[in-house]
Amino acid sequence: MSQNLSTDAAAGTVTLKPGDIVLGIESSCDETGAGLVRITDDGVELLGHHLASSQDEHARFGGVVPEIASRAHLEAMTPTVRSAFAAAGVEPRQVTAISVTSGPGLAGALLVGVAAAKAYAGAWDVPLFGVNHVVGHVAADTLEHGPIPADTLALLVSGGHTQLLRVTDIGGEVTEVGTTVDDAAGEAYDKVARLLGLGYPGGPIIDRLAAQGDPTAIKFPRGLTGSKDSAYDFSFSGLKTSVARWVEQAERDGRPIPVEDVCASFQEAVADVLTAKTVRAATDLGLGTVIIAGGVAANGRLRTLAEERCAAAGLTLRVPRIGLCTDNGAMIAALGAHVGRRGAVPSSPLLSGDPGMQVSTVLAS
Ligand code: KG4
Ligand code: ZN
Numbered sequence: 001m002s003q004n005l006s007t008d009a010a011a012g013t014v015t016l017k018p019g020d021i022v023l024g025i026e027s028s029c030d031e032t033g034a035g036l037v038r039i040t041d042d043g044v045e046l047l048g049h050h051l052a053s054s055q056d057e058h059a060r061f062g063g064v065v066p067e068i069a070s071r072a073h074l075e076a077m078t079p080t081v082r083s084a085f086a087a088a089g090v091e092p093r094q095v096t097a098i099s100v101t102s103g104p105g106l107a108g109a110l111l112v113g114v115a116a117a118k119a120y121a122g123a124w125d126v127p128l129f130g131v132n133h134v135v136g137h138v139a140a141d142t143l144e145h146g147p148i149p150a151d152t153l154a155l156l157v158s159g160g161h162t163q164l165l166r167v168t169d170i171g172g173e174v175t176e177v178g179t180t181v182d183d184a185a186g187e188a189y190d191k192v193a194r195l196l197g198l199g200y201p202g203g204p205i206i207d208r209l210a211a212q213g214d215p216t217a218i219k220f221p222r223g224l225t226g227s228k229d230s231a232y233d234f235s236f237s238g239l240k241t242s243v244a245r246w247v248e249q250a251e252r253d254g255r256p257i258p259v260e261d262v263c264a265s266f267q268e269a270v271a272d273v274l275t276a277k278t279v280r281a282a283t284d285l286g287l288g289t290v291i292i293a294g295g296v297a298a299n300g301r302l303r304t305l306a307e308e309r310c311a312a313a314g315l316t317l318r319v320p321r322i323g324l325c326t327d328n329g330a331m332i333a334a335l336g337a338h339v340g341r342r343g344a345v346p347s348s349p350l351l352s353g354d355p356g357m358q359v360s361t362v363l364a365s
Contacts, residue, residue, distance in 0.1 A: 005017065005020055005096050005097070005127075008343075011345065012345045012346075013343050013344060013345050014097070014127045014340060014343070014344065014345070014346055015340065015341070015342075015343040016039055016096060016097060016337060016340030016341045017039065017341075018039050018040055018041050019038065019039065020038070020039045020096035020097065020337075020340070021036060021037070021038050021039075021047070021090060021094050021095050021096050022036070022037050022038075022039070022044075022095070022096065022097050022098070022099050022333045022334075022336045022337045022340065023035075023036055023081070023084070023095050023097075023098050023099070023120065023333060024036070024037070024049075024098075024099045024100070024136075024329045024330060024331070024332035024333025024334065024335070024336055025077075025081070025098070025099070025100040025101070025113045025116060025117045025120075025329055025332060026100075026101045026113060026133070026136070026327055026328060026329045026331070026332045027073045027077070027101060027105075027109050027110060027112050027113030027114075027116075028101045028103070028104070028105025028106065028109055028110055028113070028133045028327065029064060029069065029105055029106060029109060029159065029160070029327060030053060030054045030055050030058060030064050030069050030072070030109075030327075031051055031052070031053050031054075031055075031326070031327040031328065032051070032052040032053075032054075032072065032073050032076040032077055032080045032113075033049065033050070033051050033052075033080065033327060033328040033329030033330070033332070034049060034050055034080045034081040034083070034084035034329040035048070035049030035050075035084055035328060035329035035330030035331070035332065035333040035334075036048055036049065036084055036085065036087075036088040036090050036095075036330075036333060037143065037330065037333040037334050037337050039337050039340075039341055042146070042147060043142055043146050043147050044142055044143060044333075044334050044337045044338065045143070046143045046330050046334075047087075047088035047089070047090055048084060048085075048086075048087030048088030048089065048090070049084050049087060049088075049328055049329050049330040049333075050080050050081075050083035050084040050086075050087055050329070051080070051327075051328055051329070052072075052076035052079070052080045054068060054069055054072030054073075054076075055200070055201060057072060058200055059199055059200045061200075062190075062194040062199075062200050063190060063194070063200060064106070066106045066107075066108055066109065067108065069106055069108070069109045070106070070108035070109050070111070070112055073109055073112035073113065074112050077112060077113070077116045078116075080329070081116070081120075084329060092120075092124060093124070095120075095124060095126055096126060096340075097126050097127045097128070097129060097336060097337075097340050097346075098117050098120055098121045098124075098126055098127070098128050098129070098336070099117075099128075099129045099130075099131050099332050099333055099335060099336020099337070099339070099340075100113050100114055100116075100117035100128065100129070100130055100131070100332065100336075100351075101113055101114075101130075101131065101132075101133045101136065101332050102114060102130030102131060102132070102347070102351060102352075102353060102354050102357060102364040103132065103133065103353055103354030103355055103356065103357030103364070104132075104133060104134065104160065104161075104354070104355055104356055104357045105133055105160070105353070105355060106355065107353055107355045109353075110353030110354070110355065111352070111353045113353075114130065114351055114352060114353050117130075117351075118349060118351060121349075122349070127340070127346035128346050128347050128349070128351065129336040129339050129340060129344065129346055129347055129363055130347035130351045130354075130363065130364035131332060131335045131336055131339060131362060131363055131364070132174075132335070132357055132359060132361060132362050132363075132364075133327075133332070133357075134156055134158070134161050134163065134165075134294075134359050135165075135170065135174050135335055135359060135362050136331040136332045136334070136335040137156055137158060137293040137294045137297075137325075137331055138154045138156060138165065138167060138170060138174075138291055138293045139170055139331055139334040139335035139338055140293060140320045140324040140325070140328070140330065140331035140334060141291050141293055141318050141319070141320045141324075142170065142334055142338070143320070143324060143330060143331075143334050144320050144321060144324065145318045145320075148167055148170050148289070148291065149288070149289045150168055150169070151286070151287045151288050151289060152166075152167040152287060152289040152290070152291060153165070153166060153167070153177065153278065153281055153282040153285065153287040153289070153290050153291075154166075154167050154290075154291040154292070154293060155274060155278045155290065155291070155292045155293070155297075156293055156294045157184070157185045157186065157274060157292065157293075157294045157295070157296035157297055157302070158184060158185075158186050158294035158295045158296060159184060159186035159187055159190065159201070159295055160184050160186070160187070161179075161180075161184050161294065162179065162180040162184045162185045162186075162234050162236070162274075162296075163176055163177075163178065163179045163180075163359060164176070164177040164178040164179075164232050164277065164278060164281050165177060165359060166285065166287065167291070169342065170335070170338045170362075171335075171338035171339045171340075171341060171342035171344070171362065172339065172342055172344070172362050172363065173362075174359055174360065174362055175359075175360060176359050176360070177232050177281055177285070178230070178231075178232025178233045178234065178277065178281065179233060179234070180233065180234040180235065180236065181224070181230075181233055181234070181235050182235050182236065182237035183235075183236040183237045183240060184236070185234070185236055185270055185274065185296045186201075186203055186294070186295050186296045187236070188236035188237075188239060188240045188266075188270065189201075189202040189203040189206055189270070189296065190202040190203070191240050192206065192240055192243050192263075192266055193205055193206055195243065195244050195247060196247065196257070196259055196262065196263070198259075201295075203295060203296060203298070203299065204298070206263045206266065206267060207267070207298075207299050207300055207301070209259060209260050209263040209264075210260065210263040210264040210266075210267040210300075210301065211264075211300065212260045212264075213258070213259075213260030213261040213262070213263050213264030213265070214260075214261050214264055214265070215264040215265055215267065215268035215301075216265070216268070217258065217261035217262075217264065217265050218246060218261060218262065218265035219265070220239055220242050220243060220246075220265055220266055220268075220269040221238055221239055221242050221269065222239075222269055222272055222273045222276075223235035223236055223237075223238050223239055223273060224273075225273060225276070231277065231280060231281070231284070232277055232280075232281045234273065234274070234277065236270070239266065239269055239270070243262065243266050246262070247262065267299070267301050268301065270296075270299075270302070271299065271301045271302045271305045271306075272305070274296075274302060274306075275302070275305045275306045275309045275310075276309070278290055278292070278306070279309050279310060279313045279315065282313070282315050283313055283315075288314075288315060288316060289315065289316045289317075289318065290306070290310055290315050290316070290317050290318070291317075291318045291319070292306055292317070292318075292319045293319075293320060293325065294325060295325055295326040295327070296325075297319055297320065297325040298322045298325040298326060303319055306319070335362070339362060339363050344363055345365070347363065347364050347365060348365060351364060
């Protein structure tokens, strides 16, 4: 264990210091991730990470099959952790603390990561932090763009979540400003890809096809944008249904489906609503920095439109590089580092997975 780490025996609080190294483990969905970060004087730096994906095994089902994901995590966990150490050029004895996704996610998948993390923490006698996956996505950005200012609004867009978050302190104070009332943005991408017969995961495929289509070809609905609708909440289920109806009608009429135009028009509707509501919330709440994180933050059109609209509104925009947007272990290590640097009571050795973990809980007890 590092000499840096300090433990307040009375309170049970552990405080990590510059130089301390955190191993992060991610297994909430279909990616097994392990990453190593070092705490610096003013933030965290990525030392190395590794990812194993079971996405190909789910593709023929058009979505993640939980049992397949759990088994794949079991097989991939130890090799992935070893590869992360090799990539980082670090030895296990240098690790000061372990961070693991405690939730939200698939119950069986989470358990594999939590069990592995508890075993490593016990064997190496280091503290364990069970952290929130959603907040981890936002923490990924600190590996690239440094500390998060206190006046930050994050748009978290993934396969399971679409949320606007006020990030007062990434290590412990995050509050929800808005959320989806039905499908997540990534879920809408995956479902539309499925109905177009494009494969899984749908986001990257639609992103690629949309680049060759006309975003104005079909006017798809923008959910929850009426004057009486909740300003900061999202809805994508109506959009998905509208795409399905449009495709069915074209098939009934015997017209060929202009797949690129459908993708581009669908994507425009998603990016339009996400960016409009984000800019509005940041402006209304007086928050000057916007971070976009999660798998859908890899989307080309979302990134471009967010740049345009944030610049026009005088907001500073931060988006992690594409490899750090989708699930990975580095983001979980980063969040554990922020939690530990702030000073926190480590999670119990009885830590379990929490599939429904709320974003207000950054660290599981
Ligand atoms: O954050 P993530 O890797 O996993 C979850 O926590 O859910 O997000 C996965 C989601 C999937 O729905 C996938 O289709 C979507 O992110 N995605 C994208 C792109 N890359 C991944 N959506 C739109 N455009 C992309 N380039
Ligand atoms: Zn995720």
